[in-house]
Every structure is written in structure tokens, then in C-alpha cells.
Amino acid sequence: MTAELNSEILHEVFQKRAVNTHKGDYGRVLLIGGNKYLGGAILMAASASVDSGAGLTTVATDATNIGPLHARTPEAMAIDWADTVALAEQLEKSDVILVGPGMGTDEFAVQLLKTVLFGVTAKQILVVDGSAITMMAEHNLSFPLNTFTIATPHQGEWERLSNVMIKYQEDIPEMTELQRQNLNIDVLVLKKYHTQVISNDRHVELRIGGPFQATGGMGDTLAGMIAGFVGQFPEPRRATEAAVYAHSAIAEQLAGHNWVVKPSFVSSFIPNFIASIQTNL
Ligand SMILES: NC(=O)C1=CN([C@@H]2O[C@H](COP(=O)(O)OP(=O)(O)OC[C@H]3O[C@@H](n4cnc5c(N)ncnc54)[C@H](O)[C@@H]3O)[C@@H](O)[C@H]2O)[C@@H](O)CC1
Numbered sequence: 001m002t003a004e005l006n007s008e009i010l011h012e013v014f015q016k017r018a019v020n021t022h023k024g025d026y027g028r029v030l031l032i033g034g035n036k037y038l039g040g041a042i043l044m045a046a047s048a049s050v051d052s053g054a055g056l057t058t059v060a061t062d063a064t065n066i067g068p069l070h071a072r073t074p075e076a077m078a079i080d081w082a083d084t085v086a087l088a089e090q091l092e093k094s095d096v097i098l099v100g101p102g103m104g105t106d107e108f109a110v111q112l113l114k115t116v117l118f119g120v121t122a123k124q125i126l127v128v129d130g131s132a133i134t135m136m137a138e139h140n141l142s143f144p145l146n147t148f149t150i151a152t153p154h155q156g157e158w159e160r161l162s163n164v165m166i167k168y169q170e171d172i173p174e175m176t177e178l179q180r181q182n183l184n185i186d187v188l189v190l191k192k193y194h195t196q197v198i199s200n201d202r203h204v205e206l207r208i209g210g211p212f213q214a215t216g217g218m219g220d221t222l223a224g225m226i227a228g229f230v231g232q233f234p235e236p237r238r239a240t241e242a243a244v245y246a247h248s249a250i251a252e253q254l255a256g257h258n259w260v261v262k263p264s265f266v267s268s269f270i271p272n273f274i275a276s277i278q279t280n281l
């Protein structure tokens, strides 16, 4: 039975911060994506990670995106994703790695994705989104065996990756669960109207949110939130569920006075939303 994902998850996951802590205690998050044409995707993921409260956010992206990133989100650090030495250093020291938003699917992107999939370790958490999911499907790549992996496909991306057609995703959820296990995904966030979050201990469904979220960048923002949440809150399954719930709860609040809710608008309300549930005072 699929249970409803409700606001209780927020109270379970959001924890008051201990006073004697510092940025190193709240996650070193590395976001990899944004080619020359899709830089906005990784910029949106970056602001979502920073606004979620990640201790340190670093972006590995096409060099053309670094100036715009710094102008919009100066809290984030950046490296040129073609700089193999800087990339290897960041890959080694990060706690959470998100790969895929706006990455594109060209040969450079495929090689970069392989570097990430082969380079992650058991101490890290990997979040795979967007173009990275499409490339995994196209090139038959495997998720790493020893790294906790969260995949965030929309239905079209899940169809490519799992070969479960969208109509069967709806009618026969058991096929999706079987493929989640076969593909070695620890948490599957199957994004759609009524997003599902499926992990080995439970299967929950989101029943808030709405078509005011049907705008490019909404998933890139969710991916950045998930990275920021798993970087700072314990238990990545529950932290992912909390991110999925908070993302749509914020959008729904904003939809009261907005026809569409811009993804960057959602991000800007994350700190306020978390504080409405949990304060540091
Ligand atoms: N400003 C930017 O730079 C943006 C960059 N983006 C990036 O562009 C790349 C391609 O992603 P896209 O998703 O746009 O394109 P894709 O071509 O990968 O997927 C979209 C296709 O999937 C189908 N589909 C079926 N069910 C769906 C569902 N429930 N939700 C969404 N689509 C569904 C759509 O009809 C469409 O044909 C990704 O890396 C993504 O991160 C997008 O996020 C859009 C904004």
C-alpha cells in the first residue's frame, strides 16, 4: 500500500542546529551540470542547495556559467568542469554529489558522468537527475554499487531508464519497484502529478502541489533541495521525502497569489519555510 507523504515528515527531519557547529557540519555539496546552453538548470539547483542550508555548495559547470552563478548566488563556489584536477579534488572531498541538471548528453557529458559514477565512494551520497538519467539509459550505464544513490527522473526519464512505459508506471507500480531494485537505486523520486518516493523501507506518494509547478527548472530546484537536505539532515531516505514535500508545499503556498510559481521563487522561500517548522532560537 502506498501511504500519503504528509507534513509529519518535516517535523521528523528538520532538527534544531547544535550551537557549537560550523559549515563543515552541514554538508559539502557538489553540483555537476549546466552546459553552455542549459546553465540555468545548475544555477537553479545551486540556489536551491544554498537556500536549503547546505554548509558548502560548489558547482562544477561549463566555464560560461561561472560568472552568472557568482552574480546570482555568491554563496556558491565554482570550478570549470573541464579542469580535471579541480574536479577530482572536489569529487573526493564532497559529502553529496548531484549530477545531471542541464548537463546535456554530448560526448564530453558522457565521459564526465562516467568519471562521477566510477569515482564516488561508499562515504558519499549520489543524486542523479535530468540529463544524467537520459545518458545512463542511452549508454547503458550502471548506478554505483557501494554509494547511496537517489535518482530523480520525471516519468519520461524513468521510461527511458527502466523501460517501464508511462501507462504501466501508473497501472502496475510493482514494475517500477522491481526496476528500482534491479537498477540499484536506493531512493527513487518518480516525479509527476502526485510524485512517488520509493525506497527499500517504504513507498509514499505526494498529494500536494499542482500544475502551477509545470515550468522548466522546477525539477532542477528539487534536485538542489534534495542535495542540500541530505547534506545536513540525517537519514537520506527521510531527508529526500522532506525535500519532496517542502518543495511542493512552498509552491502551493506561493500559488495562492501566483499563476505559475517560478522555481527560483520557491528557493527563496525555503529558509522561511523551514524556520516556520523549526527555529534555531
Ligand atoms: N533553464 C534551463 O537550463 C533548463 C534546463 N533543463 C534541463 O534540460 C535537460 C532536459 O530535460 P527535460 O526534462 O526538459 O527534457 P527531456 O526531453 O529529457 O524530457 C521531457 C520529455 O519527457 C516527457 N514527459 C513525460 N512525462 C513527463 C513528466 N511527468 N514530466 C516531465 N516530462 C515528461 C515530455 O513530454 C517530454 O517529451 C535536463 O538536463 C534538465 O535539467 C530543464 O530543466 C528545463 C530548464
Ligand SMILES: Nc1ncnc2c1ncn2[C@@H]1O[C@H](COP(=O)(O)OP(=O)(O)O)[C@@H](O)[C@H]1O
Pocket (backbone or CB within 6 Å): 130, 153, 154, 191, 192, 193, 194, 195, 208, 209, 210, 211, 212, 213, 214, 215, 216, 217, 218, 219, 220, 221, 222
Ligand atoms: N501538474 C503538476 N502537479 C504537481 N507537480 C508537478 C506538476 N507538473 C510538474 N510538477 C513537478 O515539477 C517538477 C518538474 O520536474 P522536471 O520535469 O524534472 O523539471 P525540470 O527538468 O524542467 O526542472 C517535479 O517535481 C514535478 O513533480
Ligand SMILES: [Mg+2]
Pocket (backbone or CB within 6 Å): 129, 130, 154, 219, 220
Ligand atoms: Mg528535470
